[in-house]
Amino acid sequence: MPCLLLCLRTIMKAKILISLACILFLTACGPLSLSDTSPALSPDTSAYAAEPLPDTHAVLQEDIRYITHAAGRIDGMDGSNSLEALEGAYAAGCRYVEIDFQFTADGELACIHDWYRQYTSAIPEDGTALTLSEFQTCRIYDTYTPLWLDSLASFMLDHPDLYIITDIKVNNPEGAAKIAADWPELTDRFIIQIYDGSEYDAVREAGFDHIIYTLYMLDWNSKTDTEALCAYAAGHPLLGYTFSYELCSVEGYVDGMKKAGVPLYIHTVNGEAEQQAYFDMGIDGIYTDEWK
Numbered sequence: 001m002p003c004l005l006l007c008l009r010t011i012m013k014a015k016i017l018i019s020l021a022c023i024l025f026l027t028a029c030g031p032l033s034l035s036d037t038s039p040a041l042s043p044d045t046s047a048y049a050a051e052p053l054p055d056t057h058a059v060l061q062e063d064i065r066y067i068t069h070a071a072g073r074i075d076g077m078d079g080s081n082s083l084e085a086l087e088g089a090y091a092a093g094c095r096y097v098e099i100d101f102q103f104t105a106d107g108e109l110a111c112i113h114d115w116y117r118q119y120t121s122a123i124p125e126d127g128t129a130l131t132l133s134e135f136q137t138c139r140i141y142d143t144y145t146p147l148w149l150d151s152l153a154s155f156m157l158d159h160p161d162l163y164i165i166t167d168i169k170v171n172n173p174e175g176a177a178k179i180a181a182d183w184p185e186l187t188d189r190f191i192i193q194i195y196d197g198s199e200y201d202a203v204r205e206a207g208f209d210h211i212i213y214t215l216y217m218l219d220w221n222s223k224t225d226t227e228a229l230c231a232y233a234a235g236h237p238l239l240g241y242t243f244s245y246e247l248c249s250v251e252g253y254v255d256g257m258k259k260a261g262v263p264l265y266i267h268t269v270n271g272e273a274e275q276q277a278y279f280d281m282g283i284d285g286i287y288t289d290e291w292k
Contacts, residue, residue: 044197045235048204053237056188057209060163060239061263064285066292067165068094069268070113073289074144080119081111082144083151090159092291096191098165099152101175108132109168109178111147112140120146153183165191165212173202180206191239200236212265214242223247226256233260240285245269245278254282 070078071085072094081100089097100113105128112119112135115127122138123130130138132148140146147155156162168175176192184207191210192203195217203211213232215223222228223243233241240263247253248266257264267287269275275286 044232046201046204046237048201049235049237053209054188057237057239060191060210064096064240064263064265066094066096066290067265067267067285067287068097068291069287069289070100070167071097071147072291077141078289079113080140080144081113081147082140083147083155084144086147086152086155089291090162094291095161096163096165098167098287099147101149101166101168102129103171103175104132104135104148105129106131109149109175110135111149111152113167114169149179149182153186156186156189163189163191166193167214168193169195169217173199173206176203176208177206180208193242197232197236210239211237212239212242214267215247216242216244216267224250224253226253226259229257230260233262238262240265242267242287248278248281248283258282 068089070081072078072089072092074080074082074085074088079100086097086099099111101109102112102115104110110130110132115123115129117123117125117127120138120140121142122134135146135148138146152164156164166176166179172193172195176190179190180187187207188209190208191212192208193212193214194200194203195214197213200211200213213229213236215229224247229241238260241257241260242265243257245266245268254264263284264282265285265287266278266283268289269278269286270289275288278286
């Protein structure tokens with residue numbers, strides 16, 4: 001029994017010493033906060049949140065009303081992303097034009113929505129990506145001249161009031177980085193769409209200030225969580241949010257998204273009366289196939 005008591009006393013002393021050591025350690029480290037114990041509760045804020053944006057950012061937010069989808073409709077055909085469509089859109093007064101991009105087989109950027117045979121018979125039936133040289137010689141819808149990054153950039157240099165909104169669905173941060181590396185003088189006139197919040201910093205790091213967060217790739221819960229999206233915008237300066245016009249039918253959605261304090265764009269809506277209905281609802285800009 002004396003041995004047992006001695007052992008118990010020794011254990012108790014050890015516990016006391018350990019407790020005192022922990023107290024001293026925490027005191028030396030300063031007060032414990034929620035962010036210390038649960039990093040997930042820390043605000044989701046970009047490293048670029050405090051950086052001032054150029055004056056053109058506010059101008060764009062005020063100015064963008066129509067975004068021409070995939071360079072617009074030409075001869076009744078939508079989604080061509082072709083030179084002829086871009087020329088027609090610009091001649092019609094369009095200054096904000098969305099262009100689709102896909103990487104070619106040799107790592108260049110082609111202006112095409114997908115490697116689907118419907119866009120040109122030059123694409124194999126299995127959807128294998130073309131090389132840049134192969135793409136340059138094909139015809140979109142077997143009629144129109146294809147665009148790729150360099151030819152698009154040349155058009156932009158000749159038309160200094162044109163802005164391009166990118167739609168790079170595959171390897172988006174890598175695509176943005178390539179645009180910045182090849183054409184750094186045009187980073188202020190490319191508006192990069194991101195599809196996931198995690199892409200933001202990589203795009204800003206590449207040198208782009210104008211970013212639109214498009215929500216169509218998010219799951220339903222994420223794209224309808226207006227509180228979380230508003231919080232994200234507070235920590236990540238955006239040119240705006242883009243979402244499907246169908247979400248405008250969700251009760252309270254537009255009013256909830258307005259609290260983000262950035263322009264709200266929807267896709268894709270054609271027809272003046274329908275577009276005006278969305279403007280009346282509080283939508284700031286509309287992606288459309290029409291040249292306007």
